[in-house]
Amino acid sequence: MKLFSCIQIAMYSLNYKLQSHRFSIQTGNRKLADLCSPLYPNSRFRHNSHADIIYSLKMRTDSVTGTIYEILVNGKKKYRTNSKSELFSQLEWIVTCNTLSHLREFFQIHAGAVVKGRKVILLPAGHGSGKTTLTLSLTRNHYRCLSDDIVLIDPKSLMVIPFPRSFLIKEDAIKKLTRSNLIDKRNGYYCRSDDTLYFNPDTGNKLSTRKIKPYAIVELKHNRRFKNELRPVSKSQMCIKLLRQSFNVHDYKRKAVTILTGLVRKSKCYSLKTNNVDDAVRLISQI
Amino acid sequence: MEINEDFVPATKGCIEIEELDDGCILYDTEKDEAHSLNITAASIWTCCDGKHSIKEIATIVEERFEPKSKSVVEDIIKIIKVFSKKELLRS
Numbered sequence: 001m002k003l004f005s006c007i008q009i010a011m012y013s014l015n016y017k018l019q020s021h022r023f024s025i026q027t028g029n030r031k032l033a034d035l036c037s038p039l040y041p042n043s044r045f046r047h048n049s050h051a052d053i054i055y056s057l058k059m060r061t062d063s064v065t066g067t068i069y070e071i072l073v074n075g076k077k078k079y080r081t082n083s084k085s086e087l088f089s090q091l092e093w094i095v096t097c098n099t100l101s102h103l104r105e106f107f108q109i110h111a112g113a114v115v116k117g118r119k120v121i122l123l124p125a126g127h128g129s130g131k132t133t134l135t136l137s138l139t140r141n142h143y144r145c146l147s148d149d150i151v152l153i154d155p156k157s158l159m160v161i162p163f164p165r166s167f168l169i170k171e172d173a174i175k176k177l178t179r180s181n182l183i184d185k186r187n188g189y190y191c192r193s194d195d196t197l198y199f200n201p202d203t204g205n206k207l208s209t210r211k212i213k214p215y216a217i218v219e220l221k222h223n224r225r226f227k228n229e230l231r232p233v234s235k236s237q238m239c240i241k242l243l244r245q246s247f248n249v250h251d252y253k254r255k256a257v258t259i260l261t262g263l264v265r266k267s268k269c270y271s272l273k274t275n276n277v278d279d280a281v282r283l284i285s286q287i
Numbered sequence: 288m289e290i291n292e293d294f295v296p297a298t299k300g301c302i303e304i305e306e307l308d309d310g311c312i313l314y315d316t317e318k319d320e321a322h323s324l325n326i327t328a329a330s331i332w333t334c335c336d337g338k339h340s341i342k343e344i345a346t347i348v349e350e351r352f353e354p355k356s357k358s359v360v361e362d363i364i365k366i367i368k369v370f371s372k373k374e375l376l377r378s
Contacts, residue, residue, distance in 0.1 A: 236310035236323035243321055254303065257314045257321055261305040 106152035130222035159211030171195035297337030
């Protein structure tokens with residue numbers, strides 16, 4: 001007589017390492033594991049080791065609710081949806097927020113970052129200022145992208161640490177950037193629920209993790225009516241602008257001012273006003 | 288508080304300064320607020336020591352910057368009023 005029956009369910013475990021933070025995404029569903037492949041692809045980590053956070057993805061179907069997807073964080077239910085695409089965007093958002101929360105040892109700035117040779121250029125700017133378009137265009141002009149959206153600064157050494165989040169490109173920009181050959185929709189995940197492409201440039205090459213001090217900090221302002229102009233700006237003003245673009249200034253308070261004054265002291269500070277991306281690239285290349 | 292050329296401004300003890308080549312950042316440790324000053328305003332700030340009147344500060348600024356404006360005292364009064372409005376000065 002058979003006393004026990006045992007069914008072994010395959011468990012897919014995707015491991016990630018972003019600086020000191022390690023996390024793992026686990027699921028018993030192959031399709032959900034595949035769904036996660038465009039999520040932080042350059043931070044995948046092969047070895048199974050201690051994870052600070054475990055995200056579990058579950059899928060179940062019944063005749064009443066249809067297919068339900070769930071995100072559990074360390075075993076606790078955090079999100080529930082019946083859209084697979086929404087599952088991806090929510091997971092990306094939860095992972096990004098938790099990762100930033102774990103990386104408070106770094107000063108975090110809302111900025112793009114590119115590098116050519118030893119020259120790292122920071123591009124602090126708010127949403128809708130053309131940061132993504134400019135960063136992508138610079139990568140077509142011999143620059144390497146370090147970050148599109150988030151830059152980490154080591155408070156002690158003032159080095160820039162790349163944060164490899166996907167480029168989040170909205171529907172209206174996708175067509176424009178595809179026409180300009182700046183993106184290829186195949187290198188990312190198109191999320192129908194929020195009409196956003198999570199684009200990963202150079203998925204084949206790991207992003208440089210080498211730390212470099214910024215050479216220049218360029219504040220972006222984009223408007224069709226602007227004349228194209230790159231002009232030096234005062235370091236004290238740039239410092240205030242960087243404070244406004246910080247994600248974790250409240251963790252640092254007074255120390256934030258010391259970090260940022262240290263950063264601007266050693267960097268060239270500019271304001272870039274442009275009405276088109278080609279001229280923006282040309283002006284930045286002159287730095 | 289009337290701010291005129293005889294006024295002797297003094298900075299609050301809770302304001303810390305980070306100097307830069309072209310100005311400075313003031314940090315109010317009580318309110319957790321930061322303010323940027325250009326190089327002229329930064330020089331005036333360092334003179335707000337509770338010992339110099341605005342008239343005396345104007346003489347120091349004139350020696351340091353050779354300003355083009357004839358109304359240095361008036362310009363300094365304006366800046367001191369901004370400091371006062373931002374509650375950076377002792378009342």
